[in-house]
Amino acid sequence: MNSSLALSSTTFIYALASIFYIGSFTFKKKALAKIGFFILVIGFLDNTAGIILRWIESYQMGYGHAPFANMYESLVFFSWTVAILYIFVELKYKESIIGAFVSPLVFLAIAYASFDPSISNKISPLIPALKSNWLIAHVITCFLGYAGFAVAFGFSIIYFVKPKDPNATSIFAKLPSWDLIDELTYQMIVFGFLFLTIGIITGAVWANSAWGKYWTWDPKETWSLITWIIYAIFMHLRMMRGWHGRNLAWVSIIGFLAVLFTYFGVNYLLSGLHSYG
């Protein structure tokens, strides 16, 4: 077994998990979601194996670096973090149908990595600026942050499909209570905010140790700050202005769009120091 086999099989397993989750949501069958969860966990283990194998392979090729060094690797890791975070939420809160709103994201990230021809899955050597232990701390924390926001985004979507009437008998009524959705979205954002904070800070410390400046208003830095501010706004609106429901869900969705722009848009549309997501 090698990493590329492991990671391409992961893509298909995640696709299967998404199908089961979405099926459970559409056909009101909790049992399907349970199977979906089981498959998701298998996909996650496969994903983990792929990442570890890739790490080992990079040492065998003589480059020896953690697999967080290009767009392909970062997307694979993004799937991994969203998957582990969601698995944790489902285990803790025992709600499975909400997986229909998260598992597609897990699948899409790794599918994008595998199928977009412009994303190379070659293991390549590190340029001098990336040779730092801060790379690992920075990437892991940023991606945990992104993962929190991605899961929050999935949950926010529920606000636009679940009927407002609590007695509705439609297919969507199987979803958890509003209180729980609200709290879950908030918890995910809080989680994301903490890790994005640490991610930005480790990035700043790293920049200071590599270039002598902890902040240079490089577009990627600036966009991560914009994202961070949007989620700070989210928390203040929720705490102090009593925003709830769809209005707040919009803020979470805008925040996630900012995450996506920080991640992809900056790389493709603007120029700066960061060579990848």
Place this chain on the structure above:
Amino acid sequence: MKKKQTIPELIWQFFSSVKLAVYTLVLLAATSVIGTVILQDGTPQRYIQTYGEPFYNLIRVFNIDDMYHAWWFLGLIVILCINIVVCSIERLSSTWKIIFPKKIKFNSNRFRKLKNLQTFEVKKDAQYLSKEYEGFLSKSVGNVLKEQTETNMVLYAEKGRWTRIGIYVVHSSILLLLIGALIGSLFGFKANLQLGEGETSDTVFVVKKKTPIKLDFSIRCNDFDVKFYDTGAPEEFRSNLTIIEGGKDSFTQDIIVNQPLRYKGINIFQSSYGQTQPNGAIFEIIRQSDKSVTNHTLKIGQEIDLPDGEGTFKLEGFLPQFDFKENNLGAAFVGRITQKDNKSFQIGLPIRFPTFDRMRKGSFAFVVKEFEQGYYTGLQITKDPGIWYVYSGFILMIIGCWITFFMSHQSYFIEIENAGGNHSKVSISGTTNRNSQGMKLKLKKIVTQLKDK
């Protein structure tokens, strides 16, 4: 009737509102986008070329060419700071009273009405249970308060009052960060220095402004090395530097990207490199009539006589890019031939094309045979006396967020009612200042634990 407020009161109120915080943050986020789409620090010509004259005037008025240091952007940050300070002062006294109450009290009726109240029956005697549950509460939560009536026993415990301070830690960390940034921009600098191998300097040049700054010591670059991967991508740049103080070598150290040299508050980073101008070369001079070759070592500026009294050749210099009839032929030496008849002209000797000079069809052809080219190292030199404020701000922010997000002030309430015949009815509920769903789950877990007692 409401008392009419004075102007200072109104100002205070304005700055204590969270609404202002939200507006300020929205403006900061929205305007920050500008600097990522519009070129920063460009020349006027570039702006006029890209955006046109009228828009360039707008850029100048609002300092959009350096917007993160523009007066209005800094103004927003100042408003944010005042907002944080005023808002924190406003709220601190009430938070303080919660954190350090004169006496901890609780209201049983409030807990009995909570939505998360759970009730179950146990086949055990109330006396026994209250002992057990008290032990459980004091171990897993904290100090237990009791209230006893004829039929009921109420237990109450709480923890985490102090976690309410977390949010003040978060907000003050932002202030600390910004203070650090201010100190850095007032008393620090970021400068460049190019040193060829063997060169020494004690003067660096501020980035962009190019103002010179003299250091307390000199830096000598002894050696520079660059290594490449098989793919041709650079693997490592390394400079060997010596710090010289009072005319004496103080110490020598290698720096690579990510491993700077730090000395006396000055940080020296490896940032770039390049090739220095060669100061001379060995030339072959080929007599075209019989192809006989002579070798000459020439320094730049040096002049020699050509064989057969044909005139002189002077090596004038080195060009990194040599253009010939609109073609770039790469690096080249240039020299000047002065003939017997005093006619003089310049010739270019591109390194990549040794036969180039033959096309001139002169009586001699020149070929660059060998030359030595050194490297220079591009150093970035910075000083930032605010860095420790910034780093303290970082640490406080992480700690503050951790406390605020993952810890909370929780109170637990257990009521044991004697239901007769060695049976007891137990009710349990709790409050928390955040994550009420988490509280629900926690109570469920506690119920299963209590049933086992």
